[in-house]
Amino acid sequence: MPSSSPAALAPVLVLVPGATGAPADGGPRFHLADATVPQLSVTDLVATRGDGVFETIGAFDGxxxxxxxxxxxxxxxxxxxxxxxxxxxxxxxxxxxxxxxHDPVAELSVRVMLTRGIEGAGVPTCWIHARVSDDWTPYRAGMRVAALDRGLPTTVAETSPWLLPGAKTLSYAVNMAAVREAKRRGAADVLFVASDGYVLEGPTSTLLVRRGDTFLTTPASAGVLPGTSVKSLFTWLQEQEGRTVREELMTLADVTGSDGAWLLSSTRLAAPLTHLDDTELPVDHELTARFERVLKGQA
Structure with missing residues (x-):
C-alpha cells in the first residue's frame, strides 16, 4: 500500500456552493472551510447512495x-x-x-466532488479536498497486476448506458473490492477484462500498451473512462517522439505479448506492469521516467 500523507501537513477543504449556479443565499461561489470538523450532511445522497461524480487532479510543485x-x-x-x-x-x-x-509540497492530490446533494433539496453539493499525495514510488518502479473479469461486454455503453460505463462516479465499492481481491492474489492492482475477452482499464487507472513503436489504449467506446493521462502521453508520443498512437481492443495475450504496459493515473502517474497474473512483462524504466515527467507537466 502507498504510504500515508505526513500528519503535520493539514489538508485543505474548499466548499463550492456555486458549483452549478449562484448560491441561493447570495454568498460566495466558494470558500475555505475547516477540514477537521464535519461538513457533509448524513442525508446527502452521496452518503446514502453513493450518488455523485468526482475527479482527482495531480499538482506538482504547486x-x-x-x-x-x-x-x-x-x-x-x-x-x-x-x-x-x-x-x-x-x-x-x-x-x-x-x-x-495548502503548504508547498512536491505532490498534491486535489479531489473535486460533486453530489446530488441532500435528499429532497434538489441542490448539488460540491467540495474540493487537497492533500499530500500518497507515496507511489513502489508502484512507479513496477507492480504485479491481476486480471479480473468485470462481467460486462465491451458493447455495454451501447446496450446498457444506465450502467454508467465511462462515468467517474463516487460508487466505488466494486472497484475497491477488486483491489482487495488483487492483493489476496499477491498483486498490487487490477486490470479489468470484459466478458467478451478484451482488456479494459484498472479500477483507478487507464491502460497503455507498447507494441514496438506503437502505443495503444482501450477505446472509450468499450465502456472505459476516457483517460486524461493517456491523452497527454499520446500527444507527447506523437508530436515529440514521432510514435504511432491509437485506440484498439486488445486481449490478455496482446498485453502479455507486448513490449511493455502501464497503468496511468493523475497522481500515481505511470506504473509499469512487471507481471500480469503469472506472466512477466518487460519494463523500460527510462521510458517510464520520461512518462512521469510528461504527466507531471515537466517535460
Missing part, C-alpha cells in the same frame, strides 16, 4: 496538471448521471484556491 480536461470530464460524468452542469470556471478557480491554501 502546479496542477490537466485541470481543463479533468473538469470537462467531470461535466461529462455529471451529464451521464443527470446532474446539473457544473460551472467549470468556478471550479477551476476553487481548485487554484485549494492549491494556494
Amino acid at each position: 502546479v496542477p496538471v490537466n485541470v481543463g480536461p479533468h473538469l470537462e470530464r467531470l461535466a461529462r460524468s455529471a451529464d451521464l448521471v443527470d446532474l446539473p452542469a457544473p460551472d467549470l470556471a468556478t471550479l477551476a478557480e476553487a481548485v487554484d484556491a485549494a492549491i494556494s491554501a
Whole structure:
C-alpha cells in the first residue's frame, strides 16, 4: 500500500456552493472551510447512495496538471448521471484556491466532488479536498497486476448506458473490492477484462500498451473512462517522439505479448506492469521516467 500523507501537513477543504449556479443565499461561489470538523450532511445522497461524480487532479510543485480536461470530464460524468452542469470556471478557480491554501509540497492530490446533494433539496453539493499525495514510488518502479473479469461486454455503453460505463462516479465499492481481491492474489492492482475477452482499464487507472513503436489504449467506446493521462502521453508520443498512437481492443495475450504496459493515473502517474497474473512483462524504466515527467507537466 502507498504510504500515508505526513500528519503535520493539514489538508485543505474548499466548499463550492456555486458549483452549478449562484448560491441561493447570495454568498460566495466558494470558500475555505475547516477540514477537521464535519461538513457533509448524513442525508446527502452521496452518503446514502453513493450518488455523485468526482475527479482527482495531480499538482506538482504547486502546479496542477490537466485541470481543463479533468473538469470537462467531470461535466461529462455529471451529464451521464443527470446532474446539473457544473460551472467549470468556478471550479477551476476553487481548485487554484485549494492549491494556494495548502503548504508547498512536491505532490498534491486535489479531489473535486460533486453530489446530488441532500435528499429532497434538489441542490448539488460540491467540495474540493487537497492533500499530500500518497507515496507511489513502489508502484512507479513496477507492480504485479491481476486480471479480473468485470462481467460486462465491451458493447455495454451501447446496450446498457444506465450502467454508467465511462462515468467517474463516487460508487466505488466494486472497484475497491477488486483491489482487495488483487492483493489476496499477491498483486498490487487490477486490470479489468470484459466478458467478451478484451482488456479494459484498472479500477483507478487507464491502460497503455507498447507494441514496438506503437502505443495503444482501450477505446472509450468499450465502456472505459476516457483517460486524461493517456491523452497527454499520446500527444507527447506523437508530436515529440514521432510514435504511432491509437485506440484498439486488445486481449490478455496482446498485453502479455507486448513490449511493455502501464497503468496511468493523475497522481500515481505511470506504473509499469512487471507481471500480469503469472506472466512477466518487460519494463523500460527510462521510458517510464520520461512518462512521469510528461504527466507531471515537466517535460
